[in-house]
Amino acid sequence: MTDTSSDLITLGRRIRHHRKQQGLTLDQLGARVGVVGSQLSLIENGRREPKLSLLQSLSTELGVPVPDLLSAEAPDARTALEIELAKAQNSPLYASLGLPVVPASRNLPLETLESLVGLHRELLRRATQSIATPEEARRANTENRLAMRQKNNYLPELEQLAEDTLATVGHTSGALTHRSVSLLAESLGFTLIYVDNLPHSARSVTDLENGRIYLPPASIPGGHGLRSMALQAMAHRLLGHTPPQSYAEFLQQRLEINYFAAACLMPQTASVAFLSAAKQRKDLSIEDFRDAFGVTHEAAALRMTNLATSHLDMPVHFLRVGEDGAIYKAYENDGLPLPVDVTGAVEGQLVCRKWAARSALGRTNRTTEFYQYTDTPAGTFWCATQTGKTDAGEFSISFGVPFSEAKWFRGRDTQGRVQSTCPDEACCRKPASDLADRWSSAAWPSAKLHAHILSPLPSGKFPGVDENEVYQFLENHSAS
Structure with a gap:
């Protein structure tokens, strides 16, 4: 379902809400704005987009400013459920099931409406948190690699974001210090905290409520890794990432945060100058x-x-x-x-x-x-x-x-x-023919699997991360 169709559903429900408040039928309001009631019904159900002139007429007759009609918010809790049900049934996920659509009308009992919306939420949760199979992971990896090859592995928008971000702490050349990374975090409203009990499945954990980024102990070998992990965590915020809806999106987000971190640690301007001189x-x-x-x-x-x-x-x-x-x-x-x-x-x-x-x-x-x-x-x-x-x-x-x-x-x-x-x-x-003759019938090796490449990732909101462990970790630290 497109964003446009989602907006039309919300617009239609808001028009219906205000029509009902005015005590008008479809035919009565239609007569006032110059359309038949059946056309107005299609608009209220999100199946037809009204022309601007009609929208202005509806605004006048209902006594509601056009911006209010176009608001993305539902006018009340019941309508919010109706909109959610209509959007869910208009999605490719539901369409793939081949099931009939239940009209999200005012005649639908509230308990039934709540139950249907709850079922759709669970259907979406299970679909978006399904296990990433090895085949899915490899296919997504391949698509990412080929897409980046077309771009020569270069993302100018992330280069610019990194340079602009570094400018806020006055960094221009040389190795990026831990202090500069901490200042970057502070500018985004975060504090870097180093702990020795991170969840085993997470490289870092960001507490959005309390503005904290948890990292491994600062004493671990290779401090560059901590700078990179902190920058990657910040990149999610800077890039406006939301929880990935597919394994391919998860990989794309990981690619973007890794690129951003590298562009901060080795800024484009300084790096190109260094490499050009060496060339x-x-x-x-x-x-x-x-x-x-x-x-x-x-x-x-x-x-x-x-x-x-x-x-x-x-x-x-x-x-x-x-x-x-x-x-x-x-x-x-x-x-x-x-x-x-x-x-x-x-x-x-x-x-x-x-x-x-x-x-x-x-x-x-x-x-x-x-x-x-x-x-x-x-x-x-x-x-x-x-x-x-x-x-x-x-x-x-x-x-x-x-x-x-x-x-x-x-x-x-x-x-x-x-x-x-x-x-x-x-x-x-x-193998050499003499070795093959000697051992082809006498050897029986047991293959060592490449677990990092072939095994499926645990299901969850973030692939590969144990949510229960992460949430318990944040709960334990939130009181400190």
Whole structure:
């Protein structure tokens, strides 16, 4: 149902309310404003939009100003229920059930009306809080990735919002301090509070009633993460987000808050100036960009994908790969042949063993970036790869460009060069014939599932979050 049809229902009910107050029938009011009663009935039921001239005539005859007739509020509690029922029955969700429409008329007993509205509310709740299946999650991820590829991973409106927000606390360059982040929160009416008992399913919790943003303890390793989490929480308010109505909307909101946080930690003006100067020296480096703004290697590499095409005039690619070779995150607009499944999803797909994203994990010395040229069926690519480790295992972060753009980067003189023919299975996936002969009938491995990629998220208002735990957490802290 469109917003226009919703407005028409409310307008119609307000006209009917004031007509009844005047003690007029449809035919009587219709005669006064020059329309037949049946036409007026269609307007009151939200099925026809009145012309401005008719609306002005109705305003005059009913003694109600036009702005009052156009108000979005119901004139009384009973009418509010009637409007809610009419809107619910006019929605695609109800239409998909193939059930008849119950007229939301004055003849409908109040108890029946309340019961029907309650049923529709529960129907909507169950539909919007359904479990996000792996297929739904992967499809939404793919749609997001392709949409961002069309935009070169660049969102100018969020860039501007970040710069305007930073200007309120006087930040222009260098690493964004925790104090500046706290001042930003205060400007939005929030206080940052660090606690050691956050719900296990939440990275942060915002208390809208008391103006508090709860974060993990400030003493945890990597303070950049706390700045980012606080900025992400604030972004929901700045961007006017409402509880997501689908998993796709949830992912879009997450993308927007992550982008905003990155744009605050690495502001566009300062970042582009830094990167442009490095490009002019032919000394671009993720390591230097990372250190200049005090962020993680992954954050710096991802931020480069936002700015490289729009401001440095170069296509790029990014990969975060687990120790088993599975893709966690990926982006490309340079033609790198990412592995995809039949739906186009990349999450969980294995990258070629010869790509730097995997070969870097086998290095002994991992203190510096690993550089490599890779010849693929789609051309030659250069990339810089850094590795890391979490409780979940090792991972690699790769940022790369086509061969023609490598000249701008530190590490372009590497002698490391390999050839990959993937997706040809003979490249790195098909076992040697002697090993296959030896073990094909004797091996029975048990697969390790990628829970973060494949498992469904718990149902709820916010996918993946235990609402009961979050609400109990806020209740416990509200008294302090």
